[in-house]
Amino acid sequence: MVFEILKEEIRYQMKQALLHYNINEKDINIEITEPPLKEYGDFSCNLAFLLSKNLKKNPFEIAKYIVNDILPNFKGKENEKSLIKSVSVEKPGFINFTIDMKKFLKIFFSNIQSITQMPKYGNNKELILIEHTSVNPNKALHVGHIRNAVIGDCLYRLLLSTGHNVKVLNYVDDSGLQVADIITAFKYANIPFEEENIPGITKKFDHYCGNYVYVKINELYATRPDLEVKRKIILKELENPNVEISKFTQQIVKRVLRDQLQTCWNLKCHYDILNFESQLIQSDLWDNIFKTLKEKKVIRFETSGKNVGCWVFTSKTEGDKVLVRSDSTITYFAKDIPYALWKLGYIENPFELEFISQQWDNTNLYQTTIKNIENEKSNVHSLIDFEVKKVITIIDYRQERLQSLLVEILINLGIEKTKYSYLGYEPVTLSNKTAELFGFSLKNKKSTQMSGRKGIFVEADVALDLLIKKAHEEINKRNEYISEREVSQIAKEIAISAIRYYFVKHDIGKMITFDINDSLSLEGDTGPYIQYSYARGKRIYNKIENINDYLEDYALTDLDLTSTEIELIKQVSKFSSTIKESVNNTDPKLVARYLFAVSALFNNFYEGSPILKETGNKKNIRIKLLCSTLSIMEHCMKIIGVTPLEKM
RNA sequence: GGGUCCAUAGUUCAGUUUGGAUAGAAUGGCUGCCUGCGGAGCAGUUGGUCGAGGGUUCAAAUCCCUCUGGACCCGCCA
Structure with missing residues (x-):
């Protein structure tokens, strides 16, 4: 907040300079940045460089002219309200500003409450849906899947903390090829359901399926082509929920899913609703959408060429994509369309929500089930009875192309482009x-x-x-x-x-x-480092007697702070702007990096500025700085999912 | 063949969207700092032709082109 005020003041003055040159501020992108060296001041503006193009003059000369002639009174305003103490011109043409530290600190210490508050600017009426994790239910999660889940969960926490209405979906592909693989293994390859005496397999069923069953069946295909035939049959049978193999599959999926969720919950990921592919197939969603796609002429029936007999979507950039095969079955890609439209709330909801279990954070997890028409009054949950503002899907980047095709189809159906977005992340490889x-x-x-x-x-x-x-x-x-x-x-x-x-x-x-050793370090730029600096701070906090006495009043005379303290204060001041940037870019990484920077500065502060044995005004100021730092650390830790500890 | 992305210190990564001043962290190596509010820390030091070459610009890790190396996408598979 304090930083924004400062930047605005500088920006205002720079606009005054533009007025002098009769240049529209919209034509020029004034940047106010922090210079790399302290000697250059606290802020820097690139205005002279930008003007040098228009004016065809040396930027250094322009900068000097702006500072000395256009805005001369900007320099000597020390006793006015201005937060800027001095302005200078540097080498190639930078205009540099130095903060009036006394005024800056005064504002900081009298506004700690608002500076350390989480900025809220979400609209509670509009719903944002995030889909993440979505791991095939035939194996345990590996470290690559964690990337998906953690990014999604941090994004959820970020949006939730900033006052948005967010729900998390996890899509379960319970009728895909990978599930069919392990079902084939159990049914036709004599692989037992239970992990009996197989070395290296842990007790969890998802490990057994992923580590042993799935790998084994894939090896067997090489010598047993009959098994691949069986798999294809199973895949087709899974579209009918009433056959025996579907019921068997549901049991297996349920067990794997339970174990997968346990892993996710151990990592403190939160979900609201599980969606199942089998239900999407069984519902009439596809039939309705197929009809609409035909009516709106988004897709067409191919009468010649290699796709003869298929329903095809022609993309502007990607060429033809088959949605319905010549045998009238639908493709993998086509199944994404009804799901996307359901998420966006563009079609009548065929599902109701059924409570599954409580989660680690005491919230409820639901799953969709197909509505029972006879039982009209069943508990239709209001979880998604909002206007959906945005859907965000966290995906492996290899799926990006399909997602862009999907967006193209959605646009063709009249849906705004901004409503459906996806974040593709690159894979995790092993060192x-x-x-x-x-x-x-x-x-x-x-x-x-x-x-x-x-x-x-x-x-x-x-x-x-x-x-x-x-x-x-x-x-x-x-x-x-x-x-x-x-x-x-x-x-x-x-x-x-x-x-x-x-x-x-x-x-x-x-x-x-x-790298199992380097990546899972407890030192340096890591979660535990952040926890450690927090624990140190918290320990001091707990030892302060009558802490409220220090927080209420403050004396701002004699603010001789160390440079470390000032650095920390500046960093703390950037809290709300960092959060905003992170939301605007849908990038939780920014919060993580900020948190580390704050922690590092706090450790400096901890080493150099004793608190408990200090007295008077100095103690007062340091306690305030301690409390404000702890406060913003807590906010950021909550977003990243780094647990604040008092002892470690 | 068509297309997308990546290449920065010994190693793992920021910085590239929107060009700015001496390219930053972490880790590793070396050296200091605990009767002190917790050493999972702090300070210092070492370490870079920003893959190569060209171009645009007052200014390029950042924008454009070419090349090299690497990853991936492009099915009536899922």
Whole structure:
């Protein structure tokens, strides 16, 4: 907030300069940035460079002219309201501003309450839907899936914290090829349902299915083509919910899903509704949409060429895409259309919501079921009775092309482009060291792509367990008198925070090379580092007696703060603008990076500015700074899912 | 063949949307700092032809072109 005021003041003055030159401010993109060196002041403006094009003059001369002649009174206004103490011109043509620190600090310390408040600007009436995780229910989550879940969950937390109305969906492809694979294995390849005496398989059913059953059946296809035939039959049969194989499949899916959710809940991910592909197929959604697509001439029936007999969508950029095959079955891609339209609320809802279970955060998880017409009064939940403002889907970037096709179809149906968006993230690969450690062959590459089919992956549960163990040891090193139960509790919180922070801090569009040792570090730019600096701060906080006495009044005489303290104050001041930027760019990474920067500055402050043994005004000021830092750290930690700890 | 994305310190990554001053973190290596509010920390040091070449510009890691290396997408599979 304080920063915004400052920037606005500078911007206003720069606009005055523009008026002098008779240039429309809209034609020129004035940037107010922070210079790389302290000697250049606190803010910097590029106006002179921009004008040099129009005026065909040396930017340095323009800058000097602006500062000395156009805005001369801007310089000597020290006793007025201005927050700017001085203006200077630097080498190539920068106009640099120095803050009047006394005034700045005065505003900061008298507005701590509002500065440290979470900015709220969502509209509660409009609903935002986020779909994430959506892992095929035939295997346990691996570290690549965590990336999806954590990004989605952090985005959810970010939007929720800023006052938006958000719900999270998790799509379960319970009738796809991957599920058919393990069903084939159980039914026709003599692979038992239960994990009996198979080495290296943990107790969880999802691990058994993913680590053993799925890999095994894929190996068997090479020598048993009959199994692939069986799989194809199963796939077709799964479209009918009443046949025996569908009922069997539902049982298997349910067990895998239960275990997958456990992993997600362990990582503190929140969901509201589970959607099932089988229900989308069984409902009449597709029939209605197919009709509409035909009526609106979005798709056409091909009478010649390679797609003869199919219903085809012609994309402007991607060419032809088959939606309905010549045998009248619908393609994988076509199934996404009814789901997208359902999410957007553009079609009559054929589903009702059924309570499944409570989650780790005491919220309820629901699943869709097809409406029972005879039972009209059944509990139709109001969870999605809002106007859907936006749907955001977190997807593997390899699906981006299909999603862009989908958007094209939605636009053809008259839906605004902005309503449906997707975030494609690059995959997680394994570092050579890690691949080697888990016994995967290397092939002379920089990193190894994971593959569920080939059994090349590191499971989420394995990574989490490893971290818990590591944290456990560290806690025992540091705490002599502590109960085993408490150690376990804290170790888990540290491990979760480490994983979540790791997966959200990277840019979504860059590949991550996952190394089981380096990536799951507890030191440096990590979740535990943030937790540690928070714990240090909190410990001081708890030792302050009568803390309210310090927070109420303040004396602003003699504010001789250290440079570290000023840096921390500046950083804290950027809280709300960082949150806003993060929301506007739908990028939770920005919050993570900000949080780390605050934590690092706080550790500096901690080393150099003692609080408890300090007295008088200095103590007062430092306590205020401590409290405001802890407060914004809490906000940010909540968004990232890094647990605030008082002891670790 | 058509298209998308990536390449920055030994390693893992920010910075590229919107061009700005001496390219930043973390980690590793080396060196200091605990009778102090918790050393999971702090300070210092080491380490970069920003893949290569050209272009645009007062100014390029950032924009444009070419090339090299890598990943991926392009099915009546899901």
